[in-house]
Amino acid sequence: MNHHKQILSVLAVGLFTLGAAGVAFGDDDDDDRRGHRSERSQPRADFAPVTNVAYREECSSCHMAYQPGLLPARAWEAIMSSEGLGNHYGDDASLTDALRNEISAYLTANAADQTGGKRARKFAESRPGADGGLPRISENRYFVHEHDEIPPRFVIANTQVGSFSQCNACHRGADDGDYDEDRVVIPGVGRWDD
Amino acid sequence: MNPLNRCVLVLMAGLPIPSALAGDAAAGAAAWVAEHQPGGGAPVRSCVTCHGDDLTKPGRHAVTGKAIEPLAPSVNPERLSDPANVEKWLRRNCRWTLGRECTATEKADFVAYIKTQ
Numbered sequence: 001m002n003h004h005k006q007i008l009s010v011l012a013v014g015l016f017t018l019g020a021a022g023v024a025f026g027d028d029d030d031d032d033r034r035g036h037r038s039e040r041s042q043p044r045a046d047f048a049p050v051t052n053v054a055y056r057e058e059c060s061s062c063h064m065a066y067q068p069g070l071l072p073a074r075a076w077e078a079i080m081s082s083e084g085l086g087n088h089y090g091d092d093a094s095l096t097d098a099l100r101n102e103i104s105a106y107l108t109a110n111a112a113d114q115t116g117g118k119r120a121r122k123f124a125e126s127r128p129g130a131d132g133g134l135p136r137i138s139e140n141r142y143f144v145h146e147h148d149e150i151p152p153r154f155v156i157a158n159t160q161v162g163s164f165s166q167c168n169a170c171h172r173g174a175d176d177g178d179y180d181e182d183r184v185v186i187p188g189v190g191r192w193d194d
Numbered sequence: 195m196n197p198l199n200r201c202v203l204v205l206m207a208g209l210p211i212p213s214a215l216a217g218d219a220a221a222g223a224a225a226w227v228a229e230h231q232p233g234g235g236a237p238v239r240s241c242v243t244c245h246g247d248d249l250t251k252p253g254r255h256a257v258t259g260k261a262i263e264p265l266a267p268s269v270n271p272e273r274l275s276d277p278a279n280v281e282k283w284l285r286r287n288c289r290w291t292l293g294r295e296c297t298a299t300e301k302a303d304f305v306a307y308i309k310t311q
Binding site: 061062063064089090091092093094161162163165166169 | 254255257258259260262285286287289290
């Protein structure tokens with residue numbers, strides 16, 4: 001092999017390595033733009049974990065404090081309006097205006113179409129339920145697709161689960177924004193292997 | 195702080211709290227299990243629907259299925275300790291269960307009943 005060829009090979013390998021590194025860093029940057037800085041310390045989080053104390057305290061009395069990245073901003077705005085909270089999926093979840101505004105600002109700023117974590121962008125579009133009311137996470141196309149093989153008896157008729165709104169009944173990491181399928185354990189049924 | 199100011203503060207702190215009214219625990223107990231028919235043919239509702247009839251035991255949210263910590267202060271000392279929280283939940287839960295907000299008397303009765311548990 002002459003010198004020219006050797007130099008070319010070295011250059012080619014070098015360029016390839018740089019290119020690969022560029023892609024890797026590009027991915028990283030992309031993740032950073034979409035996610036929170038805190039995601040770095042929790043690389044497995046599909047959704048940036050909940051950080052707002054008021055949101056966690058006020059909303060997790062009745063259901064899990066869903067990560068803001070599970071709905072787009074306009075959906076959170078509808079849910080967090082005065083009328084939306086007054087009829088919150090059939091329940092009264094009204095708050096003082098001060099709390100409502102604080103929580104609404106947090107949810108919309110970290111919504112699926114703003115930021116939120118690795119899988120959040122799949123939730124950038126929301127749909128209302130059959131009742132035509134407020135948007136529902138469980139009506140999102142990706143959500144429905146991911147859960148379509150689970151028999152209703154494992155969830156709705158399962159007294160230890162009761163509803164698809166109880167993410168953390170089966171997703172053991174849901175409270176931390178980790179919805180890894182490998183961590184799914186359906187109470188009374190066992191591990192779920194797709 | 196002078197005694198007069200202290201007295202005024204104590205009075206102000208007591209005013210908006212339903213538990214400050216002399217509630218009737220027996221009336222609260224009866225209202226606890228009273229069933230109310232919501233519109234649209236939904237199943238009847240009472241406090242028992244979510245909280246159960248034994249307040250020392252956890253309840254269960256009728257819609258989401260999430261566990262609700264026991265309401266009885268004897269096993270859950272945090273209950274009834276925050277007046278604003280008590281007001282918030284009485285407003286929300288009366289509206290869901292009875293379809294309207296409860297009167298001050300009704301709320302005082304519920305609080306008096308829960309206190310005995």
